[in-house]
Amino acid sequence: MKAVEIKAFGGPEMLELCQRPRPILSPGQILIKVAYAGVNRPDLLQRKGNYPVPEDANDLPGLEVSGEVIKTGNAVKNWRIGDRVCALCHGGGYSEYVAVDEGHVMPVPAGFDMAQAACLPETYITVWGNLFMRGHLKKAERVLIHGGASGIGTTAIQLARQAGAEIYATAGDDARCRYVEKLGARACFNYKSEDFEKRLAAETDGEGVDVILDMVAGGYLEAHIRALRADGRLVIIAVQGGIKDTLALNNVMRKRLTITGSTLRPQSSAAKSVIIQDMQNHIWDWLETGKVKPVIQEVFALKDAAKAHTALEAGQHIGKFVLHVTDV
Ligand SMILES: NC(=O)c1ccc[n+]([C@@H]2O[C@H](COP(=O)([O-])OP(=O)(O)OC[C@H]3O[C@@H](n4cnc5c(N)ncnc54)[C@H](OP(=O)(O)O)[C@@H]3O)[C@@H](O)[C@H]2O)c1
Incomplete structure (x- = not known):
């Protein structure tokens, strides 16, 4: 699969398109074909070497995606192939496929397009x-x-x-x-x-x-x-x-x-699932009735991830930058 990796710690030019094997699923995970990936300041910190990647995490950058479920692990109960979802990733969002824990997946809210859905997980x-x-x-x-x-x-x-x-x-x-x-x-x-x-x-x-x-x-x-x-x-x-x-x-x-x-990333998978569930219980109606929606400054192609980082670093934006990965 195509992905963007951090060649070495440094500036945006360290982000490079590469080929990686598709992730292997654990029983409690789903495999997502990624449509869009959100860009967040923690990605910049990771690129510079200031945000250590947890040992059990994917080394590729990217903490949130939207996309389609294309495979489910044996123990997955709530998701089926073909579901359109958004998800918090333990790294690896800047790629065509990412494996995520079932409890970190949410449906795409009614009325949301896939670019908006990719802005939800890490930020919200x-x-x-x-x-x-x-x-x-x-x-x-x-x-x-x-x-x-x-x-x-x-x-x-x-x-x-x-x-x-x-x-x-x-x-x-x-x-x-x-x-x-x-x-x-x-x-x-x-x-x-x-x-x-x-x-x-x-x-x-x-x-x-x-x-x-x-x-x-x-x-x-x-x-x-x-x-x-x-x-x-x-x-x-x-x-x-x-x-x-x-x-x-x-x-x-x-x-x-x-x-x-708190920082979100180092928390246990179970602790993140608790926050996600609580958030869904409280705000889903606000999302689906259009009372609250992500503000997107610009969408870049996956290959232009370095441009998205440069723009976020420049600090002249309002809201989010998003990477378009594939059409699903
Ligand atoms: N704890 C966590 O789990 C977690 C998760 C995600 C993000 N974050 C953090 O949350 C922050 C926002 O993330 P983001 O992805 O939305 O990035 P972002 O769009 O780049 O936001 C950074 C913001 O910090 C503001 N800022 C910088 N210095 C400031 C100062 N001295 N006084 C007031 N405001 C200042 C900037 O304001 P102007 O651009 O208007 O100057 C900018 O709006 C980042 O610092 C990120 O690391 C934390």
């Missing part, structure tokens, strides 16, 4: 697992979502809006801030030209927010602790600002704060 599962299962965001609470124009951010804003939260966000330029406000944020702050903490305090009468979805971490910690209301939750999903910071611990006690976070 990350947001659901962190903003709602860890951050316990509830109706009428206030939330700050960094990277509001990113794949993760555009998803988090739409889900938080449906959940009835009051949303604040950040983005790196004014045009994308205005887009993020149209998507559902009450106010979006340009973190490059203004102090988001001051703006947030002004917008919330100095009260701050209940939950922060944090993809920056280092450099923002003290501001986040100040910006959280009593019983607030800080949920860290990436450390683009660095892995170290300092904080006055008495503020954590005084405001009874929770600092949590």
Whole structure:
């Protein structure tokens, strides 16, 4: 089969089209003929050598796909050959065929095309697992979502809006801030030209927010602790600002704060299945009634995966990049 591999750690030019054997199925897995594969920032980190591939994972990049089931393992109960699905992959999404655990597969939501379906798994599962299962965001609470124009951010804003939260966000330029406000944020702050903490305090009468979805971490910690209301939750999903910071611990006690976070990939197959099931139970209706949908910046051919990485790295996008692999 055709696939894109990482020749050596480095820039986008390290992504190269190659030939690999088709994956071998375990009894609890299905084989998917891939239509589209979502591109995520963790793929960039893996390419650079900053996101170690778990020992049991496929070394090819790609964490989410859409496609058609073409084979099922002996123990598979819920899927049949010909089903149109999307799935969270343990690597290997940038290829014509990928084997995935049965519990990591979802149907293509009604009304979705295959490119949109490929944007769901990694992004929506990350947001659901962190903003709602860890951050316990509830109706009428206030939330700050960094990277509001990113794949993760555009998803988090739409889900938080449906959940009835009051949303604040950040983005790196004014045009994308205005887009993020149209998507559902009450106010979006340009973190490059203004102090988001001051703006947030002004917008919330100095009260701050209940939950922060944090993809920056280092450099923002003290501001986040100040910006959280009593019983607030800080949920860290990436450390683009660095892995170290300092904080006055008495503020954590005084405001009874929770600092949590997670990375999806290293979690056990069973733990991922639990998040996927919980997400489906809560948001499927929103997807199928068009209340929430992936925002796609551009679709590239599989052979142009390097161009997709270059575009994601440039940081001028809104939403997701997707690779077209095959027509199914
Ligand atoms: N924990 C997990 O399991 C998990 C899973 C998937 C993704 N992630 C992480 O989630 C983040 C978003 O992923 P993605 O695939 O959607 O990538 P993406 O589109 O490249 O998003 C990265 C975002 O970070 C924002 N950003 C960077 N520095 C910032 C700063 N100092 N202040 C505020 N915002 C800043 C960027 O904003 P501008 O472009 O507007 O400047 C951009 O929107 C990535 O960091 C990724 O590693 C975590």
